[in-house]
Amino acid sequence: MQQEVQVKLKTSIVDNDIRENNEVKELGELYIKEHGDMIVYEEKLDNEEQAKVKNIVTIQPDKVLIRRSGAVKMKQLFQVGKRSESVFHHPHGRMHMETFTKSIAYHPLDEQKQGKLTINYTVKLNGQEAREHFLEIILKK
Numbered sequence: 001m002q003q004e005v006q007v008k009l010k011t012s013i014v015d016n017d018i019r020e021n022n023e024v025k026e027l028g029e030l031y032i033k034e035h036g037d038m039i040v041y042e043e044k045l046d047n048e049e050q051a052k053v054k055n056i057v058t059i060q061p062d063k064v065l066i067r068r069s070g071a072v073k074m075k076q077l078f079q080v081g082k083r084s085e086s087v088f089h090h091p092h093g094r095m096h097m098e099t100f101t102k103s104i105a106y107h108p109l110d111e112q113k114q115g116k117l118t119i120n121y122t123v124k125l126n127g128q129e130a131r132e133h134f135l136e137i138i139l140k141k
Contacts, residue, residue, distance in 0.1 A: 001032040005109065006140040007041045014132040028055075030109060030139060036060035037108060037115075039137065045071055051091075057137065059106055059117060078119050080104055088125075098124040115139035 007028040013020045028041025039057040044050060051071030058065045064078040073089035078101040088095045102120040109115030117137040122130040 003030050003032075003141065004028070005030045005039070005115075007039060008138040008140075009043075010134075010136045010138070012134040014134075030115070032108075037106075039139065042070075057117070064104055064106075064117065064119060078104055078121060095125045096127070098127075098130075100130070109139045109141070 005028055007024075007026050009024040009026075011022045024043055026041045026043055028039055031038040031040070037059045039055075039059070041055050043053045043055055045053060053068050053070040053072045056067045058067075062079060066074070066076045066078075068074045071091060074097075075086050076097070076099060077084040077086070078099065080101050080103060083098060083100045086097050086099070088097050100122045102122070103118075105116075105118045107113070107116045115138070117135075119133075119135045121133050121135075123133055124130045
């Protein structure tokens with residue numbers, strides 16, 4: 001099953017006592033499949049080139065995979081209690097990412113309420129100190 005949805009992505013990064021918040025709202029598609037759900041949306045970056053990034057979020061019972069392609073390339077795997085490594089490709093260079101997932105919660109979109117995916121994790125970029133990350137995706141019809 002496929003349906004158009006409003007995607008609101010909220011991210012928060014905590015570095016010592018400094019919190020950096022970001023919010024993106026885009027139209028996207030929700031694919032409901034037997035083995036999990038998939039959210040696909042395109043994000044317009046705030047830069048002079050008006051670059052775009054395609055985002056695919058695959059949600060399965062035991063893991064979440066986020067793939068980004070276009071102006072930014074990344075593949076990030078989330079599994080509670082596990083570390084994963086990837087490379088973040090950005091127009092200004094590449095960064096090695098080490099992710100440790102603390103928690104994942106997913107409430108699918110239904111007729112009565114919005115869908116919501118929340119992930120709490122830490123990231124080390126190029127071996128630097130780990131920073132706390134919170135990601136929330138809210139889906140509305």
